[in-house]
Amino acid sequence: MEERPDWWKRNEKLREEMGLQSYEPPQFEDGAYTHTVITELEDDLGCSIRLVAEDPTFPSVWAVEINSKRVQTLQRRKTGDGNIVYLLTSDEFVGIIKGHITK
DSSP: OOOOOHHHHHHHHHHHHHTOOOOOOOEETTSOBHHHHHHHHHHHHTOOEEEEEEEOSSSEEEEEEETTEEEEEEEEEEOTTSOEEESSOHHHHHHHHHHHHOO
16 A cells, blocks of 8 residues: 555544544555556656546446547446445556557
8 A cells, every 4th residue: 555645644543533434545446546557657658647527426437538538438436435446457547548648
């Protein structure tokens, strides 16, 4: 698991004190955080990547946009704690992005 910033740790402590569910940022099925994978891809490939809701109801459909161009759709679900998981691994996502960048 990634090292969390201090503000995250303070928030986590407050959630525990208040009896609230745990929170994790959106992630892929293998546990990799989407924001980390996307930032690394953007830096490595020199592009802009966004995940945009096409149908925000759950299980929801989201579009992958590279440089504002829709290239694929993904599904996601909520965990029992209400956290978001995209229904593919980070390696599969990286493959999708790299496949569209090299076209």
